[in-house]
Amino acid sequence: DVKVTQSSRYLVKRTGEKVFLECVQDMDHENMFWYRQDPGLGLRLIYFSYDVKMKEKGDIPEGYSVSREKKERFSLILESASTNQTSMYLCASSTPVGLADTDTQYFGPGTRLTVL
Amino acid sequence: LAKTTQPISMDSYEGQEVNITCSHNNIATNDYITWYQQFPSQGPRFIIQGYKTKVTNEVASLFIPADRKSSTLSLPRVSLSDTAVYYCPPGGYNKLIFGAGTRLAVHP
Numbered sequence: 001d002v003k004v005t006q007s008s009r010y011l012v013k014r015t016g017e018k019v020f021l022e023c024v025q026d027m028d029h030e031n032m033f034w035y036r037q038d039p040g041l042g043l044r045l046i047y048f049s050y051d052v053k054m055k056e057k058g059d060i061p062e063g064y065s066v067s068r069e070k071k072e073r074f075s076l077i078l079e080s081a082s083t084n085q086t087s088m089y090l091c092a093s094s095t096p097v098g099l100a101d102t103d104t105q106y107f108g109p110g111t112r113l114t115v116l
Numbered sequence: 117l118a119k120t121t122q123p124i125s126m127d128s129y130e131g132q133e134v135n136i137t138c139s140h141n142n143i144a145t146n147d148y149i150t151w152y153q154q155f156p157s158q159g160p161r162f163i164i165q166g167y168k169t170k171v172t173n174e175v176a177s178l179f180i181p182a183d184r185k186s187s188t189l190s191l192p193r194v195s196l197s198d199t200a201v202y203y204c205p206p207g208g209y210n211k212l213i214f215g216a217g218t219r220l221a222v223h224p
Contacts, residue, residue, distance in 0.1 A: 004159075035214070042203075043160070043214035059213075090159045104150060105212060107159025 003027070004108035006091050012114045019078040021111055023091030032074035033092040033105065034058075034066060036085075043090065049074055081115045088112050118142045118206035118213070125219040134191045136218050138204035140184065147207035149180055149187045154201045154217070163202075164189070194222045 007022035025032065031050050035043040035058075045058030047066040055066050063085060067075045074093075078085055089112075092105040122138040140149065148167050152160040164171055164178045166187070171178045177190040191198055199222045205212035 040216060042216040045213070092159070104162050104165060105152075105160075107161065110157070110159050112157075 004091060004093055004106050006089075006108040006111050008111050009109060010112050010114075012116065013078075013081050014116050015082060017078075017081050017115075019081050019113065019115075021076040021078075021089055021091075021113070023074045023076070023093075023108055024072055025074075025093035025106070026072065027093065027095070027106070028071065029093035029095045029106075030071075031094045031105075032068065033094075034064075034074065034076045035090045035092065036060070036087040037090055037110075038087050046076065081113075083115050086113060086115045118144060118147070120204050120206045120215065122202075122204055122215075122218045124216065125221070127221050127223065128194055129223050130195055131193050134194050134198070134220060134222075136189045136191075136202055136204075136220070137186060138189070139186045140204075140206060142206075143184055144207065149178070149184070149204065150207070150212070151176070151178065151187075151189045152203040152205070152214075154203065160203060160214070191220075194220075196222050196224065198222050 004025045033048040034046045037043050044060050049055045049068040065077045088110050090110045091108040094105045119141045120138050128134045150165040151163045153163050154160040164176050166178045168180045179188040201217040201219050203217040205214045
């Protein structure tokens with residue numbers, strides 16, 4: 001079974017703090033993703049990475065950065081946390097399936113971040 | 117740009133069959149159709165995937181017509197534990213776009 005783990009289930013930080021969210025997958029997947037999920041808005045893609053040291057912006061990258069130094073690990077960084085970044089953060093990984101462009105994503109349990 | 121449309125919410129009762137339909141505008145030739153299920157305070161999990169016609173697994177069936185402009189997720193004899201949000205995100209190169217999904221409520 002694919003396993004995607006996230007460093008914390010719950011996190012409370014103060015405005016202006018630097019926050020690191022870590023995600024690790026154990027299936028040698030090329031692609032990794034960071035989403036945030038807010039009530040009524042579904043999942044919104046922040047950043048994704050299709051290879052080590054490669055990254056691409058998603059739909060809402062402002063206020064975030066990412067790091068992928070190893071294939072199995074993808075970190076989301078909030079340089080200076082703000083209250084509007086209070087949210088559920090979900091990490092996912094995937095690998096392309098044959099000739100299909102649409103692959104299956106496997107999600108971690110999520111980190112509920114509260115910024116005070 | 118590929119986009120999917122699905123109902124915001126549905127209600128059902130235990131033991132009934134539930135069908136959730138998704139329309140797939142501008143689906144690309146190479147894209148598979150994938151459905152996910154999400155329970156509260158958990159990440160989405162893969163349910164079923166198909167390219168065309170019908171696919172069935174232990175959880176659900178997926179019906180895709182020949183033109184692939186829609187798909188229907190069928191949950192046979194739902195139980196209270198099937199209460200969740202169901203997503204049919206459009207594909208794209210190496211990424212999916214999740215909207216608000218369909219919130220299914222199963223009642224006793």
